[in-house]
Amino acid sequence: MFRSALMLGVALSVVSAAGARPAEVPSSGGNIRTLEELSASFERIAARVSPSVVQIFTSGYSVPSGPWGVVMKHAGEASGVVIDSAGYIVTNAHVVHRARRIQVQFATRVETPGSPASFLRPQGGRVEAQLVGIDTTTDLALLKITTSGVPALELGDSDLLRQGQVVLAFGSPLGLGNTVTMGVVSAVAREIRPDDMMVYVQTDAPINPGNSGGPLVDSEGRVVGINTMILSQSGGSEGVGLAIPSNIVRPIVEQLRKNGRVQRGVIQMQVQNLTPTMAAALKLPQSWGVIVSDILPGGPADKAGLQIGDVILGIDSKLIDNTRQFGISLYRHAPGTKVTLEVLRGSQRFTLQVPVVERPDDPGRFLDMVDPKKNLVPELDVLAVDLTASFLATIGPPRKKGGVLVAGISADATPPADRFQPGDVIFVVNGKEVGSLAELKAAVAGLKDGDPVVVQLERQGLLMFVSFEVD
Numbered sequence: 001m002f003r004s005a006l007m008l009g010v011a012l013s014v015v016s017a018a019g020a021r022p023a024e025v026p027s028s029g030g031n032i033r034t035l036e037e038l039s040a041s042f043e044r045i046a047a048r049v050s051p052s053v054v055q056i057f058t059s060g061y062s063v064p065s066g067p068w069g070v071v072m073k074h075a076g077e078a079s080g081v082v083i084d085s086a087g088y089i090v091t092n093a094h095v096v097h098r099a100r101r102i103q104v105q106f107a108t109r110v111e112t113p114g115s116p117a118s119f120l121r122p123q124g125g126r127v128e129a130q131l132v133g134i135d136t137t138t139d140l141a142l143l144k145i146t147t148s149g150v151p152a153l154e155l156g157d158s159d160l161l162r163q164g165q166v167v168l169a170f171g172s173p174l175g176l177g178n179t180v181t182m183g184v185v186s187a188v189a190r191e192i193r194p195d196d197m198m199v200y201v202q203t204d205a206p207i208n209p210g211n212s213g214g215p216l217v218d219s220e221g222r223v224v225g226i227n228t229m230i231l232s233q234s235g236g237s238e239g240v241g242l243a244i245p246s247n248i249v250r251p252i253v254e255q256l257r258k259n260g261r262v263q264r265g266v267i268q269m270q271v272q273n274l275t276p277t278m279a280a281a282l283k284l285p286q287s288w289g290v291i292v293s294d295i296l297p298g299g300p301a302d303k304a305g306l307q308i309g310d311v312i313l314g315i316d317s318k319l320i321d322n323t324r325q326f327g328i329s330l331y332r333h334a335p336g337t338k339v340t341l342e343v344l345r346g347s348q349r350f351t352l353q354v355p356v357v358e359r360p361d362d363p364g365r366f367l368d369m370v371d372p373k374k375n376l377v378p379e380l381d382v383l384a385v386d387l388t389a390s391f392l393a394t395i396g397p398p399r400k401k402g403g404v405l406v407a408g409i410s411a412d413a414t415p416p417a418d419r420f421q422p423g424d425v426i427f428v429v430n431g432k433e434v435g436s437l438a439e440l441k442a443a444v445a446g447l448k449d450g451d452p453v454v455v456q457l458e459r460q461g462l463l464m465f466v467s468f469e470v471d
Helices: 002-019 028-052 246-259 276-281 300-304 323-331 389-395 437-444
Strands: 053-062 072-084 088-091 101-106 108-110 120-122 126-135 140-144 166-171 179-190 200-203 215-217 223-230 241-245 269-273 290-295 311-315 338-345 348-355 382-386 404-409 425-429 452-459 462-469
Touching: 028 053, 028 166, 028 179, 028 215, 072 166, 072 223, 088 246, 126 246, 140 246, 166 223, 200 223, 223 246, 241 246, 269 323, 290 300, 300 348, 311 323, 382 437, 404 437, 425 437
Parallel strands: none
Antiparallel strands: 053 072, 053 101, 072 088, 088 140, 101 126, 108 120, 126 140, 166 179, 166 215, 179 200, 200 241, 215 223, 223 241, 269 290, 290 311, 311 338, 338 348, 382 404, 404 425, 425 452, 452 462
């Protein structure tokens, strides 16, 4: 109550100050009109945004920790937002991870084209949704429904957000669908972990469990963030909500829609923070920015003309103060695009365009070449492929002849980190050498739950054994 009254008082003070001389005292009628206008503006935003916000229902199975070995069914509820009228919906990765079934429910019902009244009405029904792609690094996922012509929201420019700016959070907190809360931008680039390339929009707009995946919108109804988490000691909303900035959402969604996965881009060079001592010793005209400390010979940065000792002042016309900003700015660029660098070399300033390439050790780099139905080896919970010439060109020659490449891990694998990793090459299974996908499938075909397995494989140039029981 106090917080609402305080925000209203601030809003009224700002509006009154803009329309009256300091000595004037606005009449009570003026205050009422101002309140009505403020309320009407929020109503208009809610009416525009709500039809594009969905409630997401997931169900699946999980194996809880403990000695019982039982399989339990689990269900969840969260939020999402339509970003394309063709039926594409953005939500959080943790919302749909391991889900066997995904359904979405609109706050309003979409009438079929050609009906007498083609508009939105209350009580929308549930619609089946398919998972297009997921990116756990940014905690984003893209869904698709077959219904087309659904109302969609525009992704705004999160770089234009300012501290104190009014924002609205939409979603289904605690399972209560079609909810809107109001607050301000508390911080525009909140960092949670020191070594993480992710930054978040922090807001005090109340966000609770179930809001995950819903949109954070500005006063124009544009999506400036996707609500993803809260920082809380009690488990409830304490005014520290975090949203993924829309300028990170946009390239991730584009890649998920195009490729079904996200390819991480690099320009194959290393940078360090430029310190005042370093600038003084090198006789540089300024002491801010990042300095190029290493360049991979023959890589994109090398071919573009960058040199060790160059100072990077900006990326795509945005100033760069430190290595974190450099990493975050580069993080938004997909392989196949170009990044424009503003460079200082001695006293000379110039720009260079550098092609962005896929990170060589990207764990998902092989998934474009596999078919889940053809390449799944369920006994090992892996997607495996024959070692063709194209794969050998990517990973280099293996230590032994033959072998099968692990291209990906099944979503049902538990726990994947203890067994296989993308890029592993399997040579032997329980004493049987395998030189093809067919031989690998034959070697594990007779295995049953509880049977012991020992696999010899190569990982990052080293031979090792992996042992486990089939589950």
